[in-house]
Amino acid sequence: MIYLDNAATTRPKPPGVVEAMTDAMMSWGNCGRGAHAQALASARAVFSVREQVARLFHAKRADHVCFTPNSTLALNIAINGLLGPEDHVISTDREHNSVLRPLYRLHQQGMGLDFVQANRQGQLQYEEFEHLLRPNTKAVVCTHASNLTGDLTDIGWIGTFCRAHGLLLILDASQTAGVFPIDMEAQQIDVVCFTGHKSLLGPQGTGGLCIREGVEIRPFAVGGTGVQSYLETQPADYPARLEAGTLNSHGLAGLGAALDFLETTGMDLIRSHEMALARRFYQAVHQIPGITVYGDFTTEWRAPVVALNIGTYDSGTVADELAERFGIAVRPGAHCAPRMHRALGTEEQGAVRFSWSWANTEAETDQAAEAIRILATEV
């Protein structure tokens, strides 16, 4: 089996992840609940992961890293905790439903909402940001990379734009954290929302928000924190403010091991490997008659994703052929990116998305390209 659906979740996880989770489950108590050795072991390890995440995003404070089960919940917390009906928000056509649906819900409650449109090639026109500004614009919420095409958003440009106009920048780093540099200071990002199970190479059920000091997010859920128990409201201090209930410390043990792997191996090496494989695949397939590849391949600086279609074939049929005949796992359909599919004109057909990670090989990539060549000749 050739797994090329790493934009959905990376597989396999690097060495040490499973072992760390097993050790945690066999030995740890509850993080922040008690002062015995087992509880402290968990609390120390979870804090260490906060420090790793803060280092990764160049955040000043580890205690401003708040954990959630995934980036969808992190985005819900950031969006609902910072924005309200009186505000106006700018987003983009590249967004995943994890950004879109929280924004749409607030829009239904009265919040102003505009999108920087993607053109037929999926590219954003950055001058549109300026045109969409309103007096009550409070934030830009955007993804770092399209989960459909892999095209990167220029967050440095957007960060500068946000600072110039006094806006918050909430970044969805689901597809890029751990592979592409994210610097909250240099790129002027206020909140980075991340998931552990994609490019960070950790387990599902991990994710969170990394928050710039001074950004005050209203808590989404309230409840047990292990501290200030007689207070009737959620404690005001991060991370407890956004972490009601028992943390997934077992999952975070795995995320910590994955971050160890990323730090030891090096983000640049992993990114180069993944990008080289995606480029190799693109070079092999983009000129095959009947193949349409989406996104901007004039730049090397893009997430390791190639989305394509064969003629007018249903993307689901193509993905099924790839799985059943060639043992290749990819993702067809809409990829939770409805605005991007509308922009690309693929709303009906969907697209077949190939995505790479650290463990993929050139041989696998070549087999996938050959499978596409065979299927294209059969249309």
Added chain:
Amino acid sequence: MRQKEVRCVVTFRTTAAAMEMERLCKESGLPGRLIPIPRTISAGCGLCWSAPSEAEGALEDLVMAQHLMIDGIYAVLL
């Protein structure tokens, strides 16, 4: 039960702050350990740093120098 003595106790508003305190104390060679917060200080659950009373000055210096997010420093008979 062990014999009681006056200890220097540092309290925190989050577990994360307690973890940071523990790590920095270990790195600085300062004495103490994390214990459940005494009910004479707070009825809430949580952790605090308990150290010999003579370490109070050094702990205060560390808190100030590292901008640690503490809730308070107490002398408590434990």
